[in-house]
Amino acid sequence: xxxxxxxxxxxxxxxxxxxxxxxxxxxxxxxxxxxxxxxxxxxxxxxxxxxxxxxxxxxxxxxxxxxxxxxxxxxxxxxxxxxxxxxxxxxxxxxxxxxxxxxxxxxxxxxxxxxxxxxxxxxxxxxxxxxxxxxxxxxxxxxxxxxxxxxxxxxxxxxxxxxxxxxxxxxxxxxxxxxxxxxxxxxxxxxxxxxxxxxxxxxxxxxxxxxxxxxxxxxxxxxxxxxxxxxxxxxxxxxxxxxxxxxxxxxxxxxxxxxxxxxxxxxxxxxxxxxxxxxxxxxxxxxxxxxxxxxxxxxxxxxxxxxxxxxxxxxxxxxxxxxxxxxxxxxxxxxxxxxxxxxxxxxxxxxxxxxxxxxxxxxxxxxxxxxxxxxxxxxxxxxxxxxxxxxxxxxxxxxxxxxxxxxxxxxxxxxxxxx
Numbered sequence: 001x002x003x004x005x006x007x008x009x010x011x012x013x014x015x016x017x018x019x020x021x022x023x024x025x026x027x028x029x030x031x032x033x034x035x036x037x038x039x040x041x042x043x044x045x046x047x048x049x050x051x052x053x054x055x056x057x058x059x060x061x062x063x064x065x066x067x068x069x070x071x072x073x074x075x076x077x078x079x080x081x082x083x084x085x086x087x088x089x090x091x092x093x094x095x096x097x098x099x100x101x102x103x104x105x106x107x108x109x110x111x112x113x114x115x116x117x118x119x120x121x122x123x124x125x126x127x128x129x130x131x132x133x134x135x136x137x138x139x140x141x142x143x144x145x146x147x148x149x150x151x152x153x154x155x156x157x158x159x160x161x162x163x164x165x166x167x168x169x170x171x172x173x174x175x176x177x178x179x180x181x182x183x184x185x186x187x188x189x190x191x192x193x194x195x196x197x198x199x200x201x202x203x204x205x206x207x208x209x210x211x212x213x214x215x216x217x218x219x220x221x222x223x224x225x226x227x228x229x230x231x232x233x234x235x236x237x238x239x240x241x242x243x244x245x246x247x248x249x250x251x252x253x254x255x256x257x258x259x260x261x262x263x264x265x266x267x268x269x270x271x272x273x274x275x276x277x278x279x280x281x282x283x284x285x286x287x288x289x290x291x292x293x294x295x296x297x298x299x300x301x302x303x304x305x306x307x308x309x310x311x312x313x314x315x316x317x318x319x320x321x322x323x324x325x326x327x328x329x330x331x332x333x334x335x336x337x338x339x340x341x342x343x344x345x346x347x348x349x350x351x352x353x354x355x356x357x358x359x360x361x362x363x364x365x366x367x368x369x370x371x372x373x374x375x376x377x378x379x380x381x382x383x384x385x386x387x388x389x390x391x392x393x394x395x396x397x398x399x400x401x402x403x404x405x406x407x408x409x410x411x412x413x414x415x416x417x418x419x
Contacts, residue, residue, distance in 0.1 A: 002028065003351050004382065007375050012329030032340050039342035044156060046349045047101065047110035051157035053357050054103040059310060061102045061186075062153055063317035064146045064164040066115070068095040069331035077130040077338045080117045096345075097145040100317040101157060105245070107316035108356040109324055111153060112345050113145040114338070131337040143171040150178060159183075161297070163314045166190045169294055172265040176272065179296045186277070186295045186310040191228040193292065195261040198222050200271060202264070218269060227292045230261075231278060239280070242308045250409040254281035256308055258299060275299070277311055284412075324352055327371045368399045 005017030014032060018025040054060060068084035070093050077094075084093040099111040120126060121139040140148070146168055153159070161184035168174055169187030178185045200220035207214045239255040246252070257278045265272050274294040281289050293311050302310075324330040328351055333344050355374045362369050373395055 002031065003347055006328045006348065006351050007378050008382070009329075012332040013334040015334075032343050033335055033337055034339070035343075037343075039339070039346040042346040043111060043349055046108075046346070046353045047153060047157050050101050050108045050110050050353050050356060051159075053353070053360055054101060054106055055360070056103065058104045059160040059306065059313075060158060061161055061163045061310070061313045061316075062150065062157070062159040063100050063102055063107070063314055064097065064149065064162065064168055065100075065314075065317040065321065066095055066097045066142055066167070067321045067325075067331075068093040069325075075129075075336045076334075077132065077336060077341055078114045078116050078120060080119060082115075082117060094341075095142075097142050097149065098317065098321060099146075099149045099153065100320040101159060102313055102316040102320075105316075106356060106360060107320045108352050109317075109320045109349050110157065110353075111149045112349075113140075113148060114341055115142055115145060116140070131339055133338070136338070143168055143174045147174055147177055150183070151181070154181065154183070161186055161295075161310055163187065163310065163317075165314065166292075169193075172263060172272065173267045175274075175294065175296070176265060176268075184295070184297050184310075186293055186297070186307070186313075188311075188314065189227065189292045189294050191290070191292060192226050193263075193294075194224045195227055195230060195263060195274075195276065196220065196222055196224050196271075197230070197259075197261060199262050199273075200224075200264075202269060202271065220264060220271075224264075227276065227278070228290075230276075231290065234278075240304060242305055244305075244308050244312045247409075249284065249406075250413040252281070252312060254279045254308075256280075256304060258304065258307065263294075275307075277307055279308070279311060320352070323355075323371045324348055327355075327375055328352065366399070368402050370402075373398070 001021045001023050002017060005021050006012055009017050009020045014028050015025060018028045066085060068086060070084065070087065070091060071079045072092065073079070079092060079094050081090055081092055082095055083089070084091045084095065087093070095115045097113045097115060098109055100107045100109045116132070116136070116139065118139045121137050127137050146164065150162055162178050163186050166188040169189040170193060175185060175187060200222040202218045202220060204217070205215045205219055234257055239257050241253060242256050243251055243253040259276050261274050261276045262271050263274055274296070275298060277293040277295060279291040283289050291311065295307065295310070297307060297310070321330070328348050330345070330348050333341060335341065335344065355371045358374045359369050377395070
């Protein structure tokens, strides 16, 4: 009844779902907040189902991303003044680290860890009130939560590489852990990331005079620069044009540059190699967009086309989070306790995996099938409020409009198609 409510109701709080589905609110509250069924076991089952369902036509990505949503008050577990990505600023919100499994154009969320700010972990009474287990009260950074997800999923789902945005890509320790676990990674980095074009040695400089303190800090033997500064040195012939995939806004293609660099992992004072991937694309407004990434893959084992695909796949975790919020109300939970949050996330993922399977089942006959379409078709089958013909015509007209928008995007990219 709860998952029916996720699909049927536009407001996904427990009170509204209970009212819509005509069931006892206190029973629903108990099921979500107090009942002892395992959210982790359900999420793990969903992860395995998604792994089995995804096509294996391309490299499969385990993609990490965080997302937040506004919250009022200070009672909801993990809430606090912190940076909220969807607001683009600091605000009172909850934040979680999510993971999706993705292959080509298909993706679904499979794991989540709620981020607990330090003031929560340092307040036993507040943790008691929210029902946070003792072993979860240790402060973990978002990068540490990301590693927990990667380590956990390594034992139960199949993936070829790990992907994440610049927040995680700039964490050298996370990249080191992924590499040492035997996994590939393609991690975005910020434009101010420091690199070395030749491998430096680390040393303590000799003392220059008898006066003052002797040098203690390590220095590199070769000069460094940021990736943005490196970009400015590249001539046109150092770029190659690659086409990655078709999208609803036209062909995703860009100019790519690959080069071996080194970084200084200052957490352990070690020089580590990276393959730097830079992509230049044009936005629909004609503005140049630059994307930088580090990977432990190399051009001997992987083609430039495969590396370009790996770099572009991170889009799909954002798409999965957006679908789960807009279609299934991932950001509408109003319960306050730890167990309730996990239960609701796990059930949200369960419905998302069902939607993914429906897209895959119908991809040949209905290639534009969306989460919104699946939601409306399920509601129609459960609570028919129109004829079969009216329902299917509604979906068909939506797909005609969607295909028209796609065609127009391709025509803007290539006017010669009209000929």
